[in-house]
Amino acid sequence: MTTTFDQSTHGARRRTVISVDAMGGDQGPPAVVSGIAKSAEKNPDIGFIVHGRAAEIAPLVEKAGLTDRCEIRDTAEVVTMDAKPAHVMRNGKNTSMWSAVDAVKNGEAQAVVSCGNTGALMAVSMLRLRKIPGVDRPAIACLWPSRNTGGFNIMLDVGADIRADERDLLQYALMGGSYARNGLGIDRPRIGLLNVGTEEHKGRAEIKSAHDLIAEMAPAAELEFVGFVEGGDIPSNRVDVIVTDGFTGNVALKTGEGTASLIRELLREAFNATLLSKFAALLALGSLKRLTKRIDPRRVNGGVFLGLNGTVVKSHGSADATGVSSAIKLAFRLAESGFTDRLAARVASTGQPSHDDDGMPEKNEQNA
């Protein structure tokens, strides 16, 4: 079932098929199927293959009136949130996650979405989809609320791998630029390299080398390299893509989320403090809702795995229906743009030799 035809509206229409792992995530199949329902309602051009325990999923799909939009693939096993990636790579063949990734590998779906265990999803995706030639370390890219025209920056790597050398950082710059072009519609993305100071004498050796490599490659890749940026620039309008290693990126992402969540909580307390402030909150409800929406992490839900032969979107484990629907929307947009092929072409065009050419990870900390 690669495509289905719907002649009800404007003749034969090709549906983009998204493969969804229904079993990952803290809230289980009900949240995932609700998210599918939200997306299905908004966008008639998406078809779904849903992977997991059919006995749990089928009633939910039926109740949501989605039987004509969803094909269900019954799988017996589930990857738990604390499963070790290496274990899943060896023993995960009967899991919903594996089946969901394989639907992309087999060309039945154009992208996969999972709320499951990040490390396991990366391991299974690398094993089944393989890396794009020229890419040594795949990366996870996230969207970040910012002062940009579009309202979002991209940051990568936010946790695929805990380290990166200068050539990995160069590849992240190229892959992130390609994502910004195809996912956010930015013609000439501005790339910044995360460091502790903007002066060129600061920072680690590999970051300094990466600076020179990216500066050299940027013009040919139609990227604008703005040089070093600091943590404070992440939500700014100075850059579209922030490049860093997975350790630093993961800490920054979670620190930003934690800070936003603390402020939201304090804001709620402030408006509940007095009768007068409760009344004020009521008056400002529209404005406050717009603000809350702007910084709602569920709206930017979806880490994209870059550097694989196929589009993989990792949704937050705690995602609710809104979160799952955001991740599906992102997967759909990337599938429609032919993103994976464009990214592969971009990486190939730079002619950077790969560390390893067998398509398998040479250094496999990403699986640890």
Added chain:
Amino acid sequence: MTTTFDQSTHGARRRTVISVDAMGGDQGPPAVVSGIAKSAEKNPDIGFIVHGRAAEIAPLVEKAGLTDRCEIRDTAEVVTMDAKPAHVMRNGKNTSMWSAVDAVKNGEAQAVVSCGNTGALMAVSMLRLRKIPGVDRPAIACLWPSRNTGGFNIMLDVGADIRADERDLLQYALMGGSYARNGLGIDRPRIGLLNVGTEEHKGRAEIKSAHDLIAEMAPAAELEFVGFVEGGDIPSNRVDVIVTDGFTGNVALKTGEGTASLIRELLREAFNATLLSKFAALLALGSLKRLTKRIDPRRVNGGVFLGLNGTVVKSHGSADATGVSSAIKLAFRLAESGFTDRLAARVASTGQPSHDDDGMPEKNEQNA
């Protein structure tokens, strides 16, 4: 002038003397002297030695009515914000920064405050005050708004050095614990080690080793080690002290500040959006002001240098009078608690051998 006597209120009183570099900082001597005036008014127990160009400072001090509280030390030169630390170490003898640090070295003041160039201030402080026996790498500790009872966590290192091995991380845990006890009044500080996941199989090798070292030393040091924490835990009530290397800590600090500043800006926009929301903002003014104060970075202004024979407080370069006054308050509190001596005793009691025993840095990336 180590102490001055003030018989006006309750007999002979010993003043704690704070040495202030008036020339660092983006706003120059006027902001620094205004900050001194704020502190002097609130706290009659502080005396000041103010370092910088007397021709600029004296009129400000006189106008603020502070001539009996401030001794002025005339210095001809200023450390610029882009000066290289190594250059300042060789040629900085006539700068206000050097003079300010020397007042602590000579026992004339109990702590020093500067808004100047961080790298230069660390280099001059290390050169003049020397490291505490047993400490290899001094660290910069910052306060972070959190859900703690006191409203603040401590994070270190936030930028003294871009790397740290397991023994450095252990020392940061001990020094941060001592700071939490003496600066925040927490009897048994909870220590967390920053990592990308709370599972023990994740993270870099030196972080895993540090985990074991800290777990082993914590009981004797009267610390509660909570193990690994993630970026999202920084503003939480799980920990009082977050331990990390200076690269990661600096990125996290600036990311948190940047996120808070983006949200403040969006909040302002939201309340200015309509007439109704402007009216609402007026009604909620009291509550909003309390919130703004709670997350105001000026209130937590002051990175403390830990591991030196003397208390050094680095204020934000952009600090205004409120920011400078916060930094002075922090310096006063630490000076009063005899913090430096207690910290030295704590580090010595762990009996950890130092990497180097000559009191000078063996690895001097911190000066780069």
